[in-house]
Amino acid sequence: MASKAPRHDMPCQDPIVRGKNFSEVALGYTVETAAEEAKRCIQCKKPKCVEGCPVGVDIPQFINKIAEGEHLEAASILKGKNTLPAICGRVCPQESQCEAQCILGVKGEPVAIGRLERFAADYEMANGTSKLEKATPSGKKVAVIGAGPAGLTCAAELARKGHAVTVLEALHVAGGVLMYGIPEFRLPKAIVQKEINSLKDMGVEILVNQVVGKVTSVQELLANGYDAVFIGTGAGLPYFMKIPGENYNGVYSANEFLTRSNLMKAYDFPNHATPIKVGEQVAVLGGGNVAMDAARTALRLGAKDVYIVYRRSMTELPARVEEVHHAEEEGIQFKILTNPIAINGDENGNVKSMTCLKYELGEPDASGRRRPVAIEGSEFDLPVQTVVVSIGQGPNPLVTTTTAGLELNKWGNIVADETTMATSIPGVYAGGDIVTGAATVILAMGAGKTAAASIDAYLMTN
Amino acid sequence: MYKVVKRRQLADIITLLEVEAPEVAKKAQPGEFVIVRQNEESERIPLTIMDFNRDKGTITIVIQEVGYSSNLITRMQEGDSFVTFVGPLGQATEIENYGTVLCIGGGVGVAPVHPIARGLKEAGNKVISILGARTKDLLILEDEMRAVSDEVIITTDDGTYGMKGFVTHGIQSVLDQGIKVDAIWAIGPVVMMKSVANFTRPLGIKTIVSMNPVMVDGTGMCGACRLDVGGETKFACVDGPEFDGHKVDFDLAMKRSAFFKNEEAVAYGKVKCQCAKEGK
Numbered sequence: 205m206a207s208k209a210p211r212h213d214m215p216c217q218d219p220i221v222r223g224k225n226f227s228e229v230a231l232g233y234t235v236e237t238a239a240e241e242a243k244r245c246i247q248c249k250k251p252k253c254v255e256g257c258p259v260g261v262d263i264p265q266f267i268n269k270i271a272e273g274e275h276l277e278a279a280s281i282l283k284g285k286n287t288l289p290a291i292c293g294r295v296c297p298q299e300s301q302c303e304a305q306c307i308l309g310v311k312g313e314p315v316a317i318g319r320l321e322r323f324a325a326d327y328e329m330a331n332g333t334s335k336l337e338k339a340t341p342s343g344k345k346v347a348v349i350g351a352g353p354a355g356l357t358c359a360a361e362l363a364r365k366g367h368a369v370t371v372l373e374a375l376h377v378a379g380g381v382l383m384y385g386i387p388e389f390r391l392p393k394a395i396v397q398k399e400i401n402s403l404k405d406m407g408v409e410i411l412v413n414q415v416v417g418k419v420t421s422v423q424e425l426l427a428n429g430y431d432a433v434f435i436g437t438g439a440g441l442p443y444f445m446k447i448p449g450e451n452y453n454g455v456y457s458a459n460e461f462l463t464r465s466n467l468m469k470a471y472d473f474p475n476h477a478t479p480i481k482v483g484e485q486v487a488v489l490g491g492g493n494v495a496m497d498a499a500r501t502a503l504r505l506g507a508k509d510v511y512i513v514y515r516r517s518m519t520e521l522p523a524r525v526e527e528v529h530h531a532e533e534e535g536i537q538f539k540i541l542t543n544p545i546a547i548n549g550d551e552n553g554n555v556k557s558m559t560c561l562k563y564e565l566g567e568p569d570a571s572g573r574r575r576p577v578a579i580e581g582s583e584f585d586l587p588v589q590t591v592v593v594s595i596g597q598g599p600n601p602l603v604t605t606t607t608a609g610l611e612l613n614k615w616g617n618i619v620a621d622e623t624t625m626a627t628s629i630p631g632v633y634a635g636g637d638i639v640t641g642a643a644t645v646i647l648a649m650g651a652g653k654t655a656a657a658s659i660d661a662y663l664m665t666n
Numbered sequence: 667m668y669k670v671v672k673r674r675q676l677a678d679i680i681t682l683l684e685v686e687a688p689e690v691a692k693k694a695q696p697g698e699f700v701i702v703r704q705n706e707e708s709e710r711i712p713l714t715i716m717d718f719n720r721d722k723g724t725i726t727i728v729i730q731e732v733g734y735s736s737n738l739i740t741r742m743q744e745g746d747s748f749v750t751f752v753g754p755l756g757q758a759t760e761i762e763n764y765g766t767v768l769c770i771g772g773g774v775g776v777a778p779v780h781p782i783a784r785g786l787k788e789a790g791n792k793v794i795s796i797l798g799a800r801t802k803d804l805l806i807l808e809d810e811m812r813a814v815s816d817e818v819i820i821t822t823d824d825g826t827y828g829m830k831g832f833v834t835h836g837i838q839s840v841l842d843q844g845i846k847v848d849a850i851w852a853i854g855p856v857v858m859m860k861s862v863a864n865f866t867r868p869l870g871i872k873t874i875v876s877m878n879p880v881m882v883d884g885t886g887m888c889g890a891c892r893l894d895v896g897g898e899t900k901f902a903c904v905d906g907p908e909f910d911g912h913k914v915d916f917d918l919a920m921k922r923s924a925f926f927k928n929e930e931a932v933a934y935g936k937v938k939c940q941c942a943k944e945g946k
């Protein structure tokens with residue numbers, strides 16, 4: 205039976221070589237490998253994998269097309285449920301979603317659904333002629349605030365229904381975290397821009413340099429001819445540790461560090477004018493995907509020793525397994541069960557070290573994870589010149605604080621109905637990280653899609 | 667595209683540009699700023715809105731050449747365009763009738779003080795402006811400031827024009843006349859704002875300064891612009907740029923803006939040698 209074949213590895217750039225460049229780490233399946241991997245799928249009648257996908261991609265169907273060599277067909281099946289497959293195939297936490305449910309995973313290894321998704325999407329980008337189906341205009345106008353995955357997906361779905369959509373984005377390029385956060389070596393920016401261009405081809409208008417809450421407001425948009433508004437402004441507000449020394453030079457938020465490198469291309473300084481500075485020793489605080497990205501970026505910018513400093517143990521690291529694995533291969537050092545209590549600077553205010561405490565795991569806490577407890581007398585100094593704080597982000601406040609009547613929860617996230625994404629204001633919908641707090645690309649897309657369906661229904665009845 | 671429609675050289679290294687940006691002009695208020703990129707490779711840099719014309723849809727900025735990016739911008743001519751010109755950003759000045767106010771501008775800082783002085787004057791305040799410069803040739807916008815002030819005091823470090831000394835000498839001269847000052851706005855180099863704040867702290871006069879840390883996005887997303895204000899971390903781009911001068915940690919702010927000094931020198935060197943080649 206086909207399922208006995210082992211799962212096919214993803215070819216990757218050599219760890220030593222890639223630690224010095226910003227090119228994509230994972231190289232993608234060849235046509236032959238993709239076909240072999242696709243044939244591992246046993247085409248379940250009741251595919252469990254689909255239940256694990258937040259947008260319900262028709263997984264066995266698209267995989268079957270790859271097995272048959274009908275790659276463009278495979279891509280079009282994917283696009284039926286997922287507007288950005290080249291992106292999701294790269295960054296979805298598949299191991300905890302679709303692949304976690306794959307029946308082959310019970311006794312062996314699941315089908316590499318994400319890798320196949322990436323393969324089909326890349327194939328289409330390279331060989332396909334994207335056919336535009338322009339819908340008949342409905343005469344309705346919708347404003348979408350924020351051009352991250354939530355906003356872009358919502359815009360695409362609405363355009364398909366014939367509504368005129370304008371996306372307003374604060375930065376000078378669209379894409380949200382896909383452009384400023386996730387590094388080039390994990391998600392090439394050209395791919396993101398291709399996906400965005402296909403939205404433009406569908407007739408979606410994307411206006412950059414528009415900070416909603418300052419240059420216009422939700423109420424003004426509604427008053428000025430937009431029939432509905434979608435808010436997808438994301439979780440971009442960086443949290444700091446609130447420990448002494450956090451404002452010394454050399455302490456960056458992960459957002460600043462990654463934005464300088466990705467969006468502003470500081471790795472190409474001085475050809476691009478935005479500078480970035482990393483010391484020989486770099487500490488990254490936190491253990492999520494963002495921390496892994498920051499650590500691997502620091503390495504590529506020339507740091508000698510890069511430490512992930514994390515309070516719990518390796519098993520509790522919230523980052524994707526694949527990312528941790530790639531980071532370890534590249535030589536990132538994990539200082540687990542360690543937490544900083546102060547950042548120390550020199551007379552010029554530049555970071556010179558970090559004072560840390562060692563921890564051990566105690567009783568389980570409310571989250572069910574064993575609580576880290578500081579070991580008395582374990583204080584030590586870690587010499588570092590750069591610290592990247594990567595302990596999470598809160599909701600972007602510019603829209604939420606300038607929209608009267610918009611209900612927020614105690615963390616400042618927008619309260620939206622789970623099934624419709626409707627907010628407390630009629631005609632105003634929200635989704636993605638601004639509602640859930642920092643989550644995933646595919647969940648943001650799912651929310652954008654759900655909201656588009658409700659907005660369509662709202663527009664057709666109002 | 668955001669086209670330069672007027673250019674005026676105010677002093678040797680200080681240039682005024684009036685730029686087409688109708689959406690920004692519609693909403694701009696005194697105290698706010700824009701973030702600009704000159705071309706696709708440029709960094710995002712913040713500049714205060716010096717004036718706005720809602721009918722023409724233009725924003726006026728005044729920029730002093732201090733490094734690579736400001737050099738690119740001061741070299742722009744009428745008809746050239748910025749690729750990014752986003753705003754208005756930051757919190758607007760709290761304009762109300764305080765009574766008698768001092769509007770202090772040092773160097774290029776006179777430009778951002780101008781709309782504030784005008785706003786305060788329109789709100790019914792008695793406005794005394796103090797303009798400081800190193801030397802007479804570097805003094806900018808004197809006529810514009812006279813038009814929006816009840817009285818103008820000029821100080822130059824070298825005594826080539828007005829009173830010899832610093833802007834704090836100007837404040838002293840106002841107090842010496844027995845005038846009761848209700849509030850002060852001071853914008854200029856960080857050292858100047860620090861000395862004004864130190865001067866007025868014991869006198870208990872409300873003193874607002876406009877901070878100019880390094881910024882990236884200008885929307886509260888990166889934290890590059892953070893300052894220590896009264897022991898709390900604040901983001902200048904969304905919480906400011908104006909803050910209570912008696913609470914700002916100026917020394918930290920100065921250290922933070924020197925962080926990229928070496929890198930900036932590399933970039934500036936690049937443009938300088940390009941200019942030399944082009945014979946400029």
Ligand SMILES: Cc1cc2nc3c(=O)[nH]c(=O)nc-3n(C[C@H](O)[C@H](O)[C@H](O)COP(=O)(O)OP(=O)(O)OC[C@H]3O[C@@H](n4cnc5c(N)ncnc54)[C@H](O)[C@@H]3O)c2cc1C
Pocket residue numbers: 295296297349350351352353354355372373374375378379380381382385386387414415416417436437438439440462493494497600602603635636637638642643644645646648
């Ligand atoms: C470094 C990093 C790595 C990550 N890695 C992964 C991963 O591997 N896999 C995964 O699934 N998820 C990952 N995530 C999480 C994922 O990127 C987010 O969950 C997702 O991008 C959220 O999408 P969104 O559309 O809600 O918001 P965002 O992507 O944050 O987009 C919001 C957009 O709104 C704009 N905006 C904000 N305020 C305004 C305003 N006032 N006016 C106009 N526009 C505004 C912003 O500029 C931005 O472009 C990562 C996140 C980061 C930061």
Ligand SMILES: Cc1cc2nc3c(=O)[nH]c(=O)nc-3n(C[C@H](O)[C@H](O)[C@H](O)COP(=O)(O)OP(=O)(O)OC[C@H]3O[C@@H](n4cnc5c(N)ncnc54)[C@H](O)[C@@H]3O)c2cc1C
Pocket residue numbers: 699711712713714715727728729730731732733734735736737774777778877878879880881907923924925927930931934
């Ligand atoms: C809210 C705000 C409003 C501003 N308004 C104006 C304005 O109206 N007109 C104007 O000319 N400038 C203004 N600035 C300062 C301006 O943004 C900087 O001068 C500019 O970014 C310098 O870029 P550069 O590449 O030319 O110089 P760089 O090469 O970056 O710097 C050259 C030198 O200037 C110092 N420096 C760098 N950035 C700053 C800064 N932000 N403040 C003080 N010193 C700095 C560096 O330490 C270095 O010594 C403002 C800054 C802020 C934050």
Ligand code: SF4
Pocket residue numbers: 256257258259260261263286292293296297298301302303317318321646
């Ligand atoms: S979108 Fe994500 S979860 Fe869904 S099938 Fe693709 S990789 Fe799996």
Ligand code: SF4
Pocket residue numbers: 244245246247248251252253254263264305306307308315317
């Ligand atoms: S569960 Fe696994 S084997 Fe079954 S259809 Fe899905 S991918 Fe194929």
Ligand code: FES
Pocket residue numbers: 880881882883884885886887888889890891892901902903904
């Ligand atoms: S400039 Fe990025 S948060 Fe202020």
